[in-house]
Amino acid sequence: MRAAYQYRLRPTKSQIAKIEKWLDMLRHQYNYLLADRFNWYEQNCCPVNSCPLVCHLPELRNKPEYFSQKKSLPDLKKDRPWYGEIHSQVLQDCVKRVDLSFKRFIKGDCNGNKSGKPRFKGENRYKSFTFPSLSKEPVSGNILTLPKFGKIKMIYHRPIPEGFKIKTATITKKADGYYVTLSIQDDSVPDIIPIVMVTNPVGIDMGLKSFLIKSDGTDIPIPQYYRKAQKRLKKIQKAVSRSKKGSNNRKKAVTKLGKAHKKVADTRKDFHFKTAKGLLDDHDLVAHEKLNIKGLAKTKMAKSVLDAGWGQFLSILSTKAVRVAWPTALNAGLVTVAVNPRNTSQNCSNCGKKVPKKLKDRIHSCPHCGYVADRDVNAAINVLNLAVGHPVSSKAFRVSEPMGGVGKKPTLNLKRSV
Structure with missing residues (x-):
């Protein structure tokens, strides 16, 4: 590892x-x-349709x-x-x-x-x-x-x-x-890790109203470090744009701007580490959606998505959970599971029927079974159900049943670079 x-x-x-x-x-x-x-x-890879008849x-x-x-x-x-x-x-x-x-x-x-x-x-x-x-x-x-x-x-x-x-x-x-x-x-850390009995799993749904919502109904508020620092960053950026290119004052302003952006990135990363530690301290299995963050970053929500830093947080979460054999690790034998996010917000977590909702609809109300819950809590429960109750295919993990039947525990293949 x-x-x-x-x-x-x-x-x-x-x-x-x-x-x-x-x-x-x-x-x-x-x-x-x-x-x-x-x-x-x-000189050597000119397209055929663009190559002139007479050329050097x-x-x-x-x-x-x-x-x-x-x-x-x-x-x-x-x-x-x-x-x-x-x-x-x-x-x-x-x-x-x-x-x-x-x-x-x-x-x-x-x-x-x-x-x-x-x-x-x-x-x-x-x-x-x-x-x-x-x-x-x-x-x-x-x-x-x-x-x-x-x-x-x-x-x-x-x-x-x-x-x-x-x-x-x-x-x-x-x-x-x-x-x-x-x-x-350390080559002594095994790549194949046995799955222990899961006693306290949790599903999480990433959001912009709250940073994440657990399947038990609790949420973690979103800090929005970049949006809170925008006023100060705008003032420093104005000093950079108004200074003469190549001057010492411009170099000082650029250095000051870089430090301000680094402070925002460091505070966000510290928040991610503390949030991941809190999740892994309380739960032995964390299920989350496999999000297309690059695609979301091209929409109107780009600033909010990048400010939340979902990709960095999920990477930190999986990395901390993989440290199963470290003697100094705070959490041992933990698993993170990435599931397909399709219809996790639309399906009812109680009966499984599809309940179409628009993005503005924040309450899930199932007409089939009468189950009513917050939209994000319902999605978090669906994520947990997919991770625990159904086989999920993901690049980050692969659960394989052993050959030969009874008495052997399934293994979790974690051959990946950290």
Whole structure:
């Protein structure tokens, strides 16, 4: 199992200058490699219906790929000796980023969804670099040792659990300073986890009137951090737009705006973590809808949906529940289930008959059985019934019955990266 721990760095002035220098050099190398791929693509992948009858044939060359571009790094260090200061694997990770972004543009991801055309990184747009491998014990107290960079101080606010090894380290530049994200792994954590007897399940229905409504009728109010901060953000944004481009005052205003947006994001994330912990402390199974958040973000409710941060919350909830074998985990043996949201708001949770309702109708009143409840509470009960009483197919989990019948417990397949 893999997880990520983030710590704030306390670099010296010379280390800050070194980080900035590395980021700038990696940005130039990223743009060069991306331009090389675009050049080959434009010269060799012209559409048939757009190709003129008489045209110049470019010099034929092999398609630039990950390994071919990685082989060019030794020549880069010969032509530009200052690139020898950067660790070789950090440069290789830059090539990997170019390869990944270009493949998503041409072929798409594992689901076939293509991304937009990769853009060249402008100044201050390349904000992180990764060390793919570290020494056996890179952390000693509050000191982190990085290859070819040296020792750097960090705020070690929570210890790494026993048995976990640090695999990678990513240094990131943010609005309020520099952070390091340590990717940790423990192979002893099993991928197949037995399902224990569920004693206190709950279904939740995500909403905009309330952040979520439980199947028992209780709700959690929505904080709306972004909407509450809009007045202050508008004032800072006005200062940015009125300042002259390239001036020091504009740089200060941009930094202030970035810190204000980061504060909103941090408070929202803290709320998500506390809400997820409260759910997992009280319930051993949490059922929720598998929402199309990207589709909802394209509607008139886009600002409210993005301000609520449903995607981040559901990701945090599933990640915290998966930590079943950690000795320091607050919750063990918990399960989250994503169900198909189709007709969960329309069907009656008491008799199962469909009761059509418009979005403005907030009360569910079934004409067949006479059951009356809040629309969201009825939907939360339907979500729980789907998760507990019916087989559900989801990418996040798969419940499989064992071969051979009696005496064996079903298993929950949680082979996924955290």
